[in-house]
Amino acid sequence: MEKCTKGYFEFDTRQDGLYLTVYPPQQGEPALDAGEVLYYIEKKNIYGCDIALIGDTVKKGATQEVTVKVSDETPYPVSEFGDYRISHDTMTLEAVFYPPFKGAEELTYEEIQKDLKNIGVISGISEEAIRLFLLEKRYFEIYVLAKGTKAREGSDGYIEYTFNTSLKPTPKMNEDGTVDFHTLENVNHIKSGDVVAILHPEDRGDNGTDILGRPVYPRKVKRAVFRYGKNMEVSEDKLKLISKVDGHVTLENDKVFVSNVLELVDVDASTGDINYSGSVMIKGNVLAGFKVKASGNVVVDGVVEGAEITAGGNIILQRGIQGMNKGVLTAGGNIASNFIENARVIAGKDIDTDAIMHSKVTARGNIEIHGRNGYLIGGFVRAGNLISAKTIGSDMGTNTIIGVGSDPELLIELDNIMKQINKESKDKAQLSQLISLLRRKQDTEGKLEPDKVEMLQKAMKNMILLDNSINKQKNEYNAKSELLVENKDARIKVNGSIYPGVKIEIGDISLFIRDKNNFCQYVLKDGEVTRINL
Numbered sequence: 001m002e003k004c005t006k007g008y009f010e011f012d013t014r015q016d017g018l019y020l021t022v023y024p025p026q027q028g029e030p031a032l033d034a035g036e037v038l039y040y041i042e043k044k045n046i047y048g049c050d051i052a053l054i055g056d057t058v059k060k061g062a063t064q065e066v067t068v069k070v071s072d073e074t075p076y077p078v079s080e081f082g083d084y085r086i087s088h089d090t091m092t093l094e095a096v097f098y099p100p101f102k103g104a105e106e107l108t109y110e111e112i113q114k115d116l117k118n119i120g121v122i123s124g125i126s127e128e129a130i131r132l133f134l135l136e137k138r139y140f141e142i143y144v145l146a147k148g149t150k151a152r153e154g155s156d157g158y159i160e161y162t163f164n165t166s167l168k169p170t171p172k173m174n175e176d177g178t179v180d181f182h183t184l185e186n187v188n189h190i191k192s193g194d195v196v197a198i199l200h201p202e203d204r205g206d207n208g209t210d211i212l213g214r215p216v217y218p219r220k221v222k223r224a225v226f227r228y229g230k231n232m233e234v235s236e237d238k239l240k241l242i243s244k245v246d247g248h249v250t251l252e253n254d255k256v257f258v259s260n261v262l263e264l265v266d267v268d269a270s271t272g273d274i275n276y277s278g279s280v281m282i283k284g285n286v287l288a289g290f291k292v293k294a295s296g297n298v299v300v301d302g303v304v305e306g307a308e309i310t311a312g313g314n315i316i317l318q319r320g321i322q323g324m325n326k327g328v329l330t331a332g333g334n335i336a337s338n339f340i341e342n343a344r345v346i347a348g349k350d351i352d353t354d355a356i357m358h359s360k361v362t363a364r365g366n367i368e369i370h371g372r373n374g375y376l377i378g379g380f381v382r383a384g385n386l387i388s389a390k391t392i393g394s395d396m397g398t399n400t401i402i403g404v405g406s407d408p409e410l411l412i413e414l415d416n417i418m419k420q421i422n423k424e425s426k427d428k429a430q431l432s433q434l435i436s437l438l439r440r441k442q443d444t445e446g447k448l449e450p451d452k453v454e455m456l457q458k459a460m461k462n463m464i465l466l467d468n469s470i471n472k473q474k475n476e477y478n479a480k481s482e483l484l485v486e487n488k489d490a491r492i493k494v495n496g497s498i499y500p501g502v503k504i505e506i507g508d509i510s511l512f513i514r515d516k517n518n519f520c521q522y523v524l525k526d527g528e529v530t531r532i533n534l
Helices: 034-043 051-060 109-118 127-136 408-445 448-482
Strands: 008-014 017-024 066-071 079-087 090-099 142-147 158-161 188-190 195-200 232-235 239-244 246-251 254-258 263-264 274-276 280-282 291-294 299-302 308-313 315-331 335-347 351-353 354-361 368-370 375-383 386-392 400-404 490-500 502-506 509-512 518-526 528-533
Touching: 008 034, 034 051, 066 351, 079 291, 109 127, 109 142, 109 351, 109 502, 127 142, 142 299, 195 254, 263 274, 263 400, 280 291, 351 354, 354 368, 386 400, 386 509, 400 448, 400 490, 490 502, 502 518
Parallel strands: 263 280, 274 291, 280 299, 291 308, 299 315, 308 315, 315 335, 335 351, 335 354, 351 368, 354 375, 368 386, 375 386, 375 400, 386 490, 400 502
Antiparallel strands: 008 017, 017 066, 079 090, 090 142, 158 195, 188 246, 195 239, 232 239, 246 254, 490 518, 502 509, 518 528
16 A cells, blocks of 8 residues: 555454554654544444544554554454545535555545446546545545536626616806706607617526536526617617607616607696606696696796696706695606795705795705705705705794705614514524534435424425515615615705704704804714804
């Protein structure tokens, strides 16, 4: 037998019993671990050994060759053998080899190959690793004898849009400080024949093979499909979405709309309420009591009285809204209006205006009040990130509440969701440990007792339920997190004066203005609302 440079042992069956020889390591190699000897005798059912004597002999053998009689039994000599271990994912075969009894047979290349075949390993076998062991004879060390071929992961299909999907109507600032709401680029114009979207097909990837010769499949990928409304067609190669009309294009919840603009003079008794899939252009006024709903943008050249306007995109009021405490503007995108008075206004993104008076106004992004005076007087105004105005409140002490930053109720809700996710993740980790333990027991013993089988099945079922619950809560958390703006970016800018009677809220921290202040901004610093100069 080739000498092993590591510390190792050799049993010898003689007429009067079983002898153990421990060989010391060479060339700085590690000494023998007594556990390897104990595993060997347990594995090969060698009985009657003096365990204490074996331990003492291994210790002595760390520096010199030692031979002692450890049993009166005379077992049949054991040949060199390998202990083969297949990973749970059947992608790796590890082997640890053990020395033969003195004079017993050593493993050959062909015998190791036969061992692998007997345990079902037929793919990814490393001839080099087998020959390396036969050359080195490093016992009690892990050799990787086979590796499966991993699957090549693919990628999801996706849609590429050829137009600006996040248009923001930006008003022009005049030299005198007023804002021109007439020149706003808020529509993606297209011509007939224009390509509005391109489909990039999914890549399904390639199968791999585990060491048992079975296919290993890549993760399932998502297929992308065009979602679109009227006035469009798909190209012959199914990869392009093409407009059939002149008009404009918008994207709403991953669905493309191409539409001609609906133009009206007024919204009044002659038209009734408007519900239109696309954009609406109103040359005149929207009278009190009527409703306008559009999946795209709504543009009104005249005045909006106590009416309701709902837009999936932007709302542009060239003059403004006199809400009469009944008017409501709701936009999924931006809102631009000359003035907002006695109205309820909700914007999914930003709001630009010359004045806000006695209204309840909220925006997920910024609220910027321009104009010569830039009034923000009375009511409740809240933005996700920024409120900017020239005059906030009045010298009459008008009650005015303005707030920026995260919604405290939303923060509490997100915190509760995350606590539940963490709890269920810990439960999942415990179940995973239990499943791994039961599977190892099954691999070692060949089968499980009926109660253990039932326990394994129940654990796997609960694992699936926890996975589904965690994924659902993560989706809910991500969706609600999109509504959250970090307080560190939130601020209120006063480009002129702010008066007593104004209450400032940043996140869940508030401050009452006691004295008139000029040209400043309010931010959250060290847990307090702090005034700093512009």
